[in-house]
Amino acid sequence: MALSEKLDLRSVFKQHFEMVPAYSIDLKEEVYSIRHQVYCEDLNFEPTKPNKLEIDKYDAHALHLLIRNIQTNEFIGCVRFMWPQPENPYELLPFEEICSTSLDRSIIDPAKLPRDSFGEASRLAVIASYRRRKGEMNRAVNISNQDFGTSKQPRFPYIPIALCLGIFHLARLSGVNDLFILTEKRLANHFQKMGFKIKFIGSSIEHHGERFPSLIDLDATLNEIRPTLQPLYRAISEDISKYTPTN
Numbered sequence: 001m002a003l004s005e006k007l008d009l010r011s012v013f014k015q016h017f018e019m020v021p022a023y024s025i026d027l028k029e030e031v032y033s034i035r036h037q038v039y040c041e042d043l044n045f046e047p048t049k050p051n052k053l054e055i056d057k058y059d060a061h062a063l064h065l066l067i068r069n070i071q072t073n074e075f076i077g078c079v080r081f082m083w084p085q086p087e088n089p090y091e092l093l094p095f096e097e098i099c100s101t102s103l104d105r106s107i108i109d110p111a112k113l114p115r116d117s118f119g120e121a122s123r124l125a126v127i128a129s130y131r132r133r134k135g136e137m138n139r140a141v142n143i144s145n146q147d148f149g150t151s152k153q154p155r156f157p158y159i160p161i162a163l164c165l166g167i168f169h170l171a172r173l174s175g176v177n178d179l180f181i182l183t184e185k186r187l188a189n190h191f192q193k194m195g196f197k198i199k200f201i202g203s204s205i206e207h208h209g210e211r212f213p214s215l216i217d218l219d220a221t222l223n224e225i226r227p228t229l230q231p232l233y234r235a236i237s238e239d240i241s242k243y244t245p246t247n
Contacts (some may be wrong), residue, residue, distance in 0.1 A: 010231035083119035195225035
């Protein structure tokens with residue numbers, strides 16, 4: 001039995017972390033600061049900015065999530081969720097622009113889907129001290145079977161997994177089931193092993209390394225992910241609900 005199956009992921013997560021939706025300006029700046037650390041300073045994917053904030057044109061219409069270490073009160077990772085906006089539903093999402101020639105539209109064609117039925121997850125970032133292992137200084141995020149550690153000294157695939165599960169909850173709250181992402185083949189394969197219903201929907205592109213346009217079926221994923229991940233998803237949903245405005 002894999003070590004991950006022996007751990008109570010909900011309890012371990014709750015002991016160390018909290019998921020925080022970034023609704024306020026201050027929290028959004030925490031998101032942009034983490035992204036600057038990771039994408040601009042560590043990985044050199046984007047140019048550094050004088051204000052140390054990494055922002056693009058999509059952020060104004062995105063929902064952002066942060067993960068916080070509750071023992072140090074440090075924000076250590078982030079991700080965003082985007083969907084077509086009602087006031088301009090035919091404005092393309094990033095993956096539609098980046099993958100316009102690489103999508104296999106015989107599998108799925110976003111242009112033929114109702115614009116309110118899908119969204120995109122992107123800009124997942126985890127600060128260096130929580131993701132780096134020997135030989136992986138230039139990787140934004142990674143997961144392997146050795147990452148789970150022990151209950152006393154956890155290593156976190158929990159962090160990228162938790163951020164993904166948080167985005168799943170935001171997407172479902174927004175009425176979205178089809179979630180598009182750009183992902184490395186290796187990372188997608190690890191997610192598939194955990195029961196994530198993710199499939200490649202086109203040929204690879206060069207986007208800070210080889211990336212594949214991919215589609216996650218949220219309903220199928222949340223029905224079929226490993227049983228140990230179900231309580232983790234509920235814990236993350238509870239965290240998000242604590243902060244979600246009621247009006």
